[in-house]
Amino acid sequence: MSGNTFGTLFTVTTFGESHGPAIGCVIDGCPPGMDLSEADIQPELDRRRPGTSRHVTQRQEPDTVEILSGVYQGKTTGTPIALLIRNQDQRSKDYGNITETFRPGHADFTYWNKYGIRDPRGGGRSSARLTAPVVGAGAIAKKWLHQQYGTVFYGGMSQLGEIDIPFEAWAHTVDNPFFAPTADAVLIQRLEDYMDALRKDGDSIGAKIDVVASKVPVGLGEPIYDKLDAEIAYAMMGINAVKGVEIGAGFKSVAQRGSVHGDELTPDGFIGNNAGGILGGISTGQDITVSIAIKPTSSIRTPRRSIDKDGNPVMVETFGRHDPCVGIRATPIAESMLALVLMDHALRHRAQCADVRLPA
Amino acid sequence: MSGNTFGTLFTVTTFGESHGPAIGCVIDGCPPGMDLSEADIQPELDRRRPGTSRHVTQRQEPDTVEILSGVYQGKTTGTPIALLIRNQDQRSKDYGNITETFRPGHADFTYWNKYGIRDPRGGGRSSARLTAPVVGAGAIAKKWLHQQYGTVFYGGMSQLGEIDIPFEAWAHTVDNPFFAPTADAVLIQRLEDYMDALRKDGDSIGAKIDVVASKVPVGLGEPIYDKLDAEIAYAMMGINAVKGVEIGAGFKSVAQRGSVHGDELTPDGFIGNNAGGILGGISTGQDITVSIAIKPTSSIRTPRRSIDKDGNPVMVETFGRHDPCVGIRATPIAESMLALVLMDHALRHRAQCADVRLPA
Amino acid sequence: MSGNTFGTLFTVTTFGESHGPAIGCVIDGCPPGMDLSEADIQPELDRRRPGTSRHVTQRQEPDTVEILSGVYQGKTTGTPIALLIRNQDQRSKDYGNITETFRPGHADFTYWNKYGIRDPRGGGRSSARLTAPVVGAGAIAKKWLHQQYGTVFYGGMSQLGEIDIPFEAWAHTVDNPFFAPTADAVLIQRLEDYMDALRKDGDSIGAKIDVVASKVPVGLGEPIYDKLDAEIAYAMMGINAVKGVEIGAGFKSVAQRGSVHGDELTPDGFIGNNAGGILGGISTGQDITVSIAIKPTSSIRTPRRSIDKDGNPVMVETFGRHDPCVGIRATPIAESMLALVLMDHALRHRAQCADVRLPA
């Protein structure tokens, strides 16, 4: 197993390369008897797909999903669900100039050194395009968790470069191209202008994304190693370009005193949520709150120093079609990863402890 | 498997509770033929053990390790290595008052809700005492990695509460009780005073710890999910009290431009290390750099509101013997987790790709 | 993970149902740099596919395989290899009469009771059709093992019903429709007549299949549980209709004395192979020899008593297109499973012990 399977009981095994014939995944362990069709999955894929605004890559991919197995007469049967997405808009020639050189900040250098061979077309296997099957699988996990426990997921951008995006309401994330949870038109315009300037500069920028799961059952997570927060950190850090993960108070915990950080309990519930909904690696029933840092896209037009595979110095400019801020499309991906972790742990909990305690 | 095994090919399965008869682990997958005795392991355990200064818990545990298997005539045989550490200084009566109540910030509430039963003595299974077997296993991983590749590990504290600790040199970490990489006597005194004041207040504080692995082979890490950074995030977030993890530039990436973040390459190597030694989930051969946020200890003398297991409101004051800053002893633990991840991935890489490329 | 992934490091995750749109698998962990195209895989699929003689099912499936990922410019890249086989000749209406009843000897009863739902078309997920992707994956394992170690695989039928088929040479297995390792034309005719009579009777029959791997490296297999023979037994018993597995002397060992059974060693090698090439769960470098018992096909025209899903008594006659002896097509499947086990253990061995000792 070279790391292409996610999960322990609800597993997602992905395949495909950015410019190969198809990408997809096999989802194993889905409980039987749930209504499921492509119509449950396609909307989530549409949230993530490229080409939806001028601030993301202009590659045209409808990302149309086909269910190949595991569903009979509109219901899951408990057998593996295979999802297939044919690639449509490969322009591999755009990448001709990078087959022999390593783009700074990209996986080119490491794939070459690890495997002695790499598919350079659009980043090959290391392309963010491979998050599409994950989002497909996440749609199934979200549906099941919602049906079973009422769990819902939210996510959005809280920082773009040095611009903070104060939280107003999740509902606003559908009204702008950034998944920004704000209705502040001035701020949105500022984000648009910021991105336009970046594109003009041929440069890119990082972002911070927050995701939340609400109505999570109490008791999910397996100490000592497969703690719920450890698994979330693993899931999030595994998303392309992520460099940092926080749960609850995160790095703010460093300067907090115990008398401030530790969330008190009352008969009506917890007071505060510095814990981010997890204590001792197990869910408390509060909101699970996660923040991630996403680095700037490494594919930029600005010329940069690098070497070719023989070690000779070269200058690299990356053309092709790229997201100037890969964080813009990261929200549905991060939500999906969180859903996959929770679904897997719901099943793991049920195995050992039988009952799942519904959230308050 | 309820989460008590760490690793895929080099696995560590731990057992034990804080106040049970013993703690320990079984290490499976160690390559045969390496010299090994308790003398290789005990020094690492001694770095982590309690009672070494007035700033950590005063529980007296020699943490003497016994190797029960897997070694013959001083060499590893390739069979499982079991480590046993008998608990010596249990004072369970100190915990009598918390058997029915949930301490804020602790796993009491979640263990009770998950399992319907919990061992309350010293935190039971969720105690940081359970990091001792991990440090024992880490000592074996460190030795093997050093013999094979010359890999070395460093770690220390970079922040205590709101006090920054500027990095000078790793060598200084052995000269103060905080693993602070500084020879600044004024700063050390300030840290001492800060901790003394906290203890007097009956309160606790968070910390930030940095760990580094040098001379890491190129090519370790398994895309797409078992990326090296994803596994490190999982390992670190699984350490008791950790709330945040960063690789390389971490959250600073959010405000960086691509033209700044992406480390350029020259024939003499990378310029800069915003990547933290990992690109596309695979090691570059540069230093692996990791930072973690550790929350303040939840066991404090300050009275706090909580509930008992029947939901009635209570006030909780935690006595017993506790670390006022659990971050102080976290450095050897974080180094060990990093070593376990790298060892596991060195074996995984060898399985698929046969050759391991030595670091420059 | 509900059991649809085979292997630890070289993993095969299959999907699909007999009458769904497609079947296939994702192969993860294949070493990079091996030449691979559909032309390496199709011949093995052709050995197994239906419709090749009047003694097997007449369903017309070309079983044309498409590689969707993991290969670039004709070489494996180390990323997952997805194989897709579209189903062509579904005649689900043939199965209309069994949607509500449980066919004796089939998985109908157990799938229904396990999942509360089942895809009845052609046996759905439990159909022997699902061995096709395994044979595809096996072709890749066979190629790699042969390139690395010179390993070769043989297999054939040693018993059909009560008729023994004395071994002459593996080369003969391609000259008759039974994979019988004999050139005895009289015996072959007897087998043909036997099968013709069975078909006329609307009945079916069992078979015994032998498979052998030659030129296997010394040292493959992981004690204590993942012994090479244990994994082979798991692989073989997992093939549809298998009810017994033997390694080496198998059940003959029961009446053997130690002075007879234990294969002596000389400087020129072992004398005898009662061990079947495995001692203490680890390969000796001798031929690995395996025998399996395959039960008679459960789909027969002869009317049989059963119940429907509400527990009412019914009579069941199975029409549709079926193999009267599923053992006839089992040889390439059993060879493939053996190849998958050996490939997985070659990688596992390499992870822990680095060197693989070539067979003599």
Place this chain on the structure above:
Amino acid sequence: MSGNTFGTLFTVTTFGESHGPAIGCVIDGCPPGMDLSEADIQPELDRRRPGTSRHVTQRQEPDTVEILSGVYQGKTTGTPIALLIRNQDQRSKDYGNITETFRPGHADFTYWNKYGIRDPRGGGRSSARLTAPVVGAGAIAKKWLHQQYGTVFYGGMSQLGEIDIPFEAWAHTVDNPFFAPTADAVLIQRLEDYMDALRKDGDSIGAKIDVVASKVPVGLGEPIYDKLDAEIAYAMMGINAVKGVEIGAGFKSVAQRGSVHGDELTPDGFIGNNAGGILGGISTGQDITVSIAIKPTSSIRTPRRSIDKDGNPVMVETFGRHDPCVGIRATPIAESMLALVLMDHALRHRAQCADVRLPA
């Protein structure tokens, strides 16, 4: 993971060597809240321990088990249960003569070639002594399965060398030293005489063991690979000295017609059990019936040809204390392995399908 962990959700990780300081295991995934003490485990260990009759090894090992973790106030807590058994009666000098030579039929040759080092004392890790921790773990699985579903286990010897032992009743297995399910005093005497003669000859003999699980829930087993029968085959073939495994009709299926083999169903249940309680890899609720072939002990006094580690020819006579028929003590081991498989699959089923259907 080099194969020392058994199971997926209810896992047993063993450690230890025949003549090391201790053997034991860590059991992970046990549901919380079950009464458990050493008194539940010791009786099963006593059934398997050496020295109970003159027909088994005379090594004196009380096999006293200590529970190190996972139990609080007499109840399981859901955390890992560690079992420790100190070795008492090592006489390693008995093995001095075999440190440099490979005993025919033993793992000496393969361990040496795999690892380049081996612990020769009493067979080291490959000794049948390592089945003791498994039996300890099996006792826990048996208790849980019985409490939850009423499942019970039976086992006994059905053949010793060429002597058949016709089944009368399981109750008789406790009345003779062979676990023979017969009250036939003449037959028992014949078995005693047979063994006495063997010992006098310095030789050994094989045996056939049958095990049965009754009152097994319907629906256990995970198609396609982790079929219940596949996992049982893996578990049984992994027991020291096992060379063959049958489920239900086993090798008799080869000569059966479909109209005979397929067990018919009526409203009152199945008629016949050629399936051995498993269809399509999933339990039917009928008795699970398993037979295994156990080879003769390889440690015999009769001189045999072999080589030393440098390839020179030598003669080997094995002294020390050995079972002349390792099959005699195999019954409790095989029952335990069957219990571990069923327990693991009960938890796996519960994860995906929530409800477990009680046996009729």
